[in-house]
Amino acid sequence: MAGSRSVWNGVYSKDQASRGEKAYNSQCARCHGDALLGGENSPPLVDRDFLDKWNGKSVGELVDLTRKTMPSDGPGKLSRRQGTDIITYLLKSNGFPAGDVELDSDAAVMSQIIIQPKQ
Amino acid sequence: MTFHQLGLLALSIPLLTNVHAQKGATNGEWRYYGGDAGSTKYSPLSQINASNVKQLEIAWRWKAENFGPRPDYNWEVTPLMVGGILYFTAGSRRDAVAVDAATGETLWMYRLDEGERGDRAVRTQNRGLAYWTNGKNDQRILLISPGFQLIALNAKTGIPIANFGKSGIVELTEGLDRDLVKPGQIGSSSPAIVIRDVVVVGAALQAGSAPVSKVNVPGYIRGYDVRSGKRVWTFRTIPRPGELGNETWEKESWKYTGNTGAWAPLSGDEELGYVYIPVEMPTGDFYGGTRLGDNLFADSLVFLDTRTGKRIWHFQTIHHDLWDWDISSPPILADITVDGKKIKAVAQVTKQAFTFVFDRATGRPVWPIEERAVPQSSVPGERTSATQPFPTKPAPFDRQGITTDDLIDFTPQLKAEAMIIAEKYQLGPLFLPPLVRDTNGKLGALILPHHTGGANWPGGAFDPETGILYVSSVTNPDSLSLILADPKRSDMGYVAMSGRPGGRPPDAAGGMPRFSSGEGAVRPNIGPQGLPLVKPPWGRITAIDLNSGNHVWMIANGDAPEAVKIHPAMKGIDLKNAGKPERSPLLVTKALLFGADGSGLYNAGPGAGGKIFRAIDKKTGAIIHELTLPASTTGVPITYMIDDKQYIVVATGARGTPAELIALAIP
Known part of the structure; x- marks a missing residue:
């Protein structure tokens, strides 16, 4: 894909992932767990489970699905910015590096960033 | 902390009557989460009865x-009703609220920003509050906050009781034998009980x-003086050296293991002065290699002396739990007559679909409970208990274990497809242990009832006049495997393959929608074409006579979920008694049994939940009336009487439909 980047290109900032962690802890951790390992009926958000599901898809798709379906009892309430922050925390937790600038919550930008294992 | 006082209401002070725990809610009130301290969820009211229940209408919201x-x-939530006022917790911050029980008008609210x-x-669920009075002018509401603080409020004003704890608040994370308890480690989803x-x-x-x-905080049970907030005792659910049961935690696993709390509501007996504690399992739902041994007092029903916290008796319902079948509902106090002998009993329904019944003074089983040999684990480092307890009576109220005979067989084609799916899993009896994924080519062990039950927190309701116990349960297997x-x-x-246990394929939902209107985070069916794997009923209510130990009747929890009914493969198949795969919350009165489709919002199968609220004939299980509510019933209903008018109040909500209390009455 011309001009596209991957999650290995430092697509978010450390501060943003910290904001995302805080939001994750209050909105997501009670089901997906402190270490993102999943819960009773909630999938893990790291490692093999994460990549099996998201390999080859875009960060934009991940943000969109999260905002559309989570939190599962009352979805549709996460702002674009909050949803994006939470996803940067997921990226950090999966070992994708931080960079100097924040991930732009613009859909067109995020749809160009591909999730993939280390090449 | 901020506090809003929206209004004051002068109260007539109800007299403290000699309340027998097993007699249900008295004086037209509902003073405990479970109606009475014995969690019967019974009221002797009968103004709403079979002859007029069809006239029920919404009185207020x-x-x-x-x-x-x-x-x-x-x-x-299940509200309390005392002196014409409803008290309950509300919202994701678990605010305490007082509402006029006749009109729904908000009287005060208390909000603690933690x-x-x-x-x-x-845990952000909230199930309600506890109430206490000295029988005079001191009336208190006890709230456990999401962040695990105990708050005593003046029931009349909602203002914290200044001389209770520190300005009305008691810190609950102290005294847990851990140097540091971090935010988000421990809390409570159920109310306290005052005995x-x-x-x-x-x-x-x-x-x-x-x-x-494996290192976690232990969920000890604690007793606090209702006047001062002072901690008066601690019962260590994980015993220290020198305490009974410490040897059941091998390799010093008592030192670091946590959980083993009691997350379900508690019950008690004022006359005996005992509390009945349904203890949950230890850390590690499906792998116990870090905590070898029987793990007392995990998965035990424990009787404690309320004044001292001293253990009177206990019974462990599962040794070394590997299934997350911890005790999930309040024990039910039941005065019964068995073979001509009067017994003050306590009955405990469980996720694995047993009803354990004991003498609540002595702990003696009412019917023999046998230790039977069970399958053993193949997981490295694990050591299964050789035996598990099986009550000889009452019979299980839901299916236990799974064979190919249990698979759906609406058509030969569906049965054939179900057989191919079942081949991927290890099938077996109750207490089939989890296995490591891909052991002998199997994705996992198929467990029925799965780890949320069977029965769960809605538990059962007991009619003290007839001795009948009503219990709701779900029949939905799931795969357990470890990685x-x-x-x-x-x-x-x-750890478990959580979220998609057993390597449940990502497309397990098949043609079934993972979400649809009114549903929450559903557990996808693993059966053919996204249908349930096993035969219906997928949800049921069972009536059990605790005097004889015999089942009286069983009914499905309504008809099949919409998503099943519209499935092309189900065309022409009678699904009237297939049952919604959710637990019906139950309320029993002198006149009627009340049930509902249930919430379907947590860990239930596709299509669980629904708007139907039911009045059921207590003797036969026949449906007398069905009422469509604005959303699904999410809490256990209550009933009470004000100005000679009987009300039923129930919490409702659905995915995307915010929570409401609905009051029903005959106009």
């Missing part, structure tokens, strides 16, 4: 939407399907 920073949808410890609450002026507090911790660590834990993520050794 109370909206919880603006309580808490985000709406609550799955409101598992900052990070509230944001990180381990003999002692507030007894249980605990809930993070679910343990894939814990970060090696990545040491950089967890020190557990093995």
Whole structure:
């Protein structure tokens, strides 16, 4: 894909992932767990489970699905910015590096960033 | 902390009557979560009865939407009703609220902003409050906050009781034998109970399907003086050296293991002065290699002396739990007559579909309970208990274990497809242990009832006049399998394939929608074409005579879920008695049994939940009336009488439909 980047290109900032962690802890951790390992009926958000599901898809798709379906009892309430922050925390937790600038919550930008294992 | 006082209401002070726990709610009130301290969920009211129940209408609605920073949808609350006022918790911050029980008008609310410890609450469900009075002018409401603080409020004003704890608040994270308890480690989802002026507090911790660590906080049971807030005792659910049961935690696992709280509501007996504690399992839902041994007092029903916290008796319902079948509902106090002998009993329904019945003074089983040999685990480092307890009576109220005979067989084609799916899993009897994924080519062990039951927190209701216990349960198998834990993520050794247990294929939902209107985070069916794998009923209500131990009747929890009914393969098949795969909350009165489709908002199968509220004939199980509510019933209903008018109040909500209380009455 011309001009596209991957999650290995430092697509978010450390501060943003910290904001995302805080939001994750209050909105997501009670089901997906402190270490993102999943819960009773909630999938893990790291490692093999994460990549099996998201390999080859875009960060934009991940943000969109999260905002559309989570939190599962009352979805549709996460702002674009909050949803994006939470996803940067997921990226950090999966070992994708931080960079100097924040991930732009613009859909067109995020749809160009591909999730993939280390090449 | 901020506090809003919206109004004051002069109260007539109800007299403290000699309440027998097993007699149900008295004086037209509902003073305990379970109606009475014995959690019968029974009321002797009968103004609403079979002859007029069809006239029930909505009397008022109370909206919880603006309580808490985000709406609550799955409101598992059961209000209290004392002196014409409803008291309950509301919203994702678990505010305490007082409402006029006749009109729904808000009288006061109490809101505690706990900052990070509230944001990180381990459990955001709220099931309600506890009430206490000295029989004179001191009336208190006891709230356990999401961040695990105990707050005593003046029932008339909602203002914290200044000389209770520190300005009305008691810190609950202290005294747990841990140097540091972090926000989000421990809390409670159920109310405290007050027996003999002692507030007894249980605990809930993070679910343990894939814990970060075997090191966790123990969910000890504590008693607090209702007047001062002073902690008067601690019962260590994980015993220290020198205490009974310490030897059941091998290799010093008592030192670090946590959980083992009591997250379900508690019960008690004022006359005996005992509390009955349904203890949950230890850390590690499906792998116990880090806690070898029987693990007392995990999965035990424990009788404690309310004044001292001294253990009177206990019974462990599962040794070394590997199934997350911890005790999930309040014990039910039942005065019964068995073979001509009067017994003050306590009955405990469980996730694995047993009803354990004991003498509640002595602990003697009413019917023999046998230790039977059970299958053994093949997981490295695991050591299964050789035997598990099986009550000889009453019979299980739901199916236990799974064979190919249980698979759906609506058509030969579906049965053939179900057989191919079942081949991927290990099938077996109750207590089939989890296995490591891909052992002998199997994705996992198929467990029925799965780890949320069977029965769960809605538990049962008991009619003290007839001795009949009503219990709701779900028939929905799921696969359990373990994978090696990545040491950089967890020190557990093995953790569950959580979220898609057993390597459930990503497309397990098949043609079934994972979400549809009114549903929550559903557990996808693993059967053919996204249908349930086993035959219906998928949800049921069972009536059990506790005098004889015999089942009286069983009915399905309504008809099949919509998503099943519209499935092309189901064309022409009678699904009237297939049952919604959710637990019906139950309320029993002198006149009727009340049930509902249930919430379907947590861990239920596709299509679970629904708007139907039912009046059921107590003797036969026949449906007398069905009423469509604005949303699904999410809490256990209550009933009460004001100005000679009987009301039924129930919490409702659905995915995307914020929580409300609905009051029903005959106009």
